Amino acid sequence: MKEQEIAQVQAESVKRVHETIDELWNEAQLFLKTLGSFKSTLGNEQEIQSFILKHLEEMNLETTSIEPDLEKLSSYENYGHPEWSYDGRPSVVGEWKTDQPKTGKSLILQGHIDVVSAEPEHLWEHDPYSPVTVDDRMYGRGVLDMKGGVAAMIYAVKALQQAGIQLGADLQIQTVIEEECTGNGALALLDAGFTADGALIPEPTAHRAIKGQVGVLWVRITVQGAGAHVERAEKAHNAINKAAYLIQSLDEYREYINARPKHRDFIDHPHPLNVNTGIIQGGDWASNVPSECTIEARVGFYPDQNPADIQAEVKEWILTAAEKEEWLQKTPPDVSFYGFSAPGFSTSPDSDLFNSLAEGHRLTTNQELESIAFTATTDIRSFEEFGIPATCYGPSGANMHGPNEYVDLASLKTTTKTIAAFILQWCKETQTQ
Template structure:
């Protein structure tokens, strides 16, 4: 039996260890306080302490660090920095297992925070219940399942009598679900490795990039007037329906998306970047033309489009210019220019396919799961800052990402175990290993 076969055998024989760790993590609720849940659920520190105990039992050295907006003030204007975020009992956890020497180091990273539990659950969102081959709970997919898989992958290597040559570093961070200040702090504190694997849910796909995400709000002014009466020209005091003007933008965004579907595609992404209207708010009374319309939108951008700060200012400018151009086609909008307000700019990252880490991850993963395809992540992950400081980074994790943030979020146990094997294979091939003497 080969070394890897021994590791895979340990994972199969100790599947309850893998699922048990995930259950304990889910049972320590860690809702990001951004979502304004009851105080009882705002304890990212509790989940970190569950993981720390497990890592210490494995013989890893551990330490907590706390993001601090004042200490990170030099990063203002860069990805992940928010001056108003606070971190009481919201620590990052860093752990390390030294290798024997002569190998490459790897960082295994993931975020410990989860979104709000939400409504319409039929299972306890913090129960971690197993029904058949499914394990339920908030964070089962996004992304405590990935954290359990990467942690147990390292333990499986240890328990199978292997000693890694390169160092293993584990960094679990807070605040990913509200902007990524945890990863910013981890990187700013100087934690590094020769390669980084983020175990966000990818359904076992190999993801060498994630897109940047912009949230914006377009405000279009109108002029109220009685909706049942004939209105004259706006220049002589007539009403202007903001909903009608907003419909012009809806039509023009559809046109722009056709252009973006060609100009903003990537060989490793299943869909191109687009602008999607997520919210439409307008009007005050059923008898009055809307005097204002607000369109909240989501726009994505590629790693090749990010600016010198690693953000999407170039795409912001492109959208702002588009809004101005559309306004010039309408007399009212020309005189009453719509305004764009930017709400979120979540950064992106990419590791090119000619890099050694990409090739090792791809080939090692496929030794376990030949069906794993290379496909980028269409939403945001924390990989941007690792890439920014020169650490090649890829995402591989268990779970269908479409189940993230849903009621009755669940992970398939067999997929969780397969991913644990994949991560163990990657770690072995990247770090190098030898039999314990």
């Protein structure tokens, strides 16, 4: 076929697939509602993964489940340090293989099914694990981050199948665990050989493509006090008060790193690097002076910085602050690292992958694709380690990681259509003549 004819056929295919997405839309929303009803927090991913695996089997995909093997993963730069087991906690793959000559490039569509805790649940207007739709917004823990994107990518593929499209390259659907804590779920599939010519993760980006993202690490600081009955409190050293002093010093570290010259991807961002104290644990009785207190924090850093260097810097910052406090000087805190040790990510949006996605976005929205730098991490960084071009593009919504999280359903439908049009651009169709 001539180029013009191919373009014509492609435009017709996009139209047909978009119509199929409209027809499937009620079903897609029901599917998302079901995904949102699984409480798939850390350690509780098996049920949702079995449900998805079965769904992918029904789509006639070749399915596999793989549990992360730490011995194999620990040598990767993107490896995170877990303090838990991977038994019964698989990442899942469904492959749609073409038996025709290859005319396009192979693709991975990947989404994470782990969600962060919905606590405190009493702050939610609805049960976080019984998604409810109000005014075309679906509310529920994880429906935005990122079960919405998972439903979008699965229904994009379903629509291609139902529209009778034969792709010119292999396509994989991957649903992974631990995007929210180590990244080992995505890494496990890449390590097992589930690679491709490109990858897309429909994280909620409000229809923009990610060209850069910060690195993230977790730190744990344990402070010892000298506990006593409150009656003698003036002689005791309150571990919670000492921890509060170190939290203050972490806030000062945050201002210090944001005052340094910014990485080029984040030049326009007023405050790209967040340092967040997310956990504090200490004490068990109002009339006791607590003997121990532990805080855990998340630290962001730039793509050109090495996680190990930042760990050393954070440790030194804390120990230097401790030196300036009478009790902590004699009883220095214990500083350790676990979970995320995730390098940043930076890529040029001038690439085949971004161009194909931009074309899919244009065919769907009639608008140009914008690319952004993201102040959190996603699993695209692991693809970079394997030399696979990758980006994120997904729906909009609000309250990610907070109460009353929701996804905007119109934006999710647009996402589904863009993904389908992008797949046709990237994988191409088998040319029959």
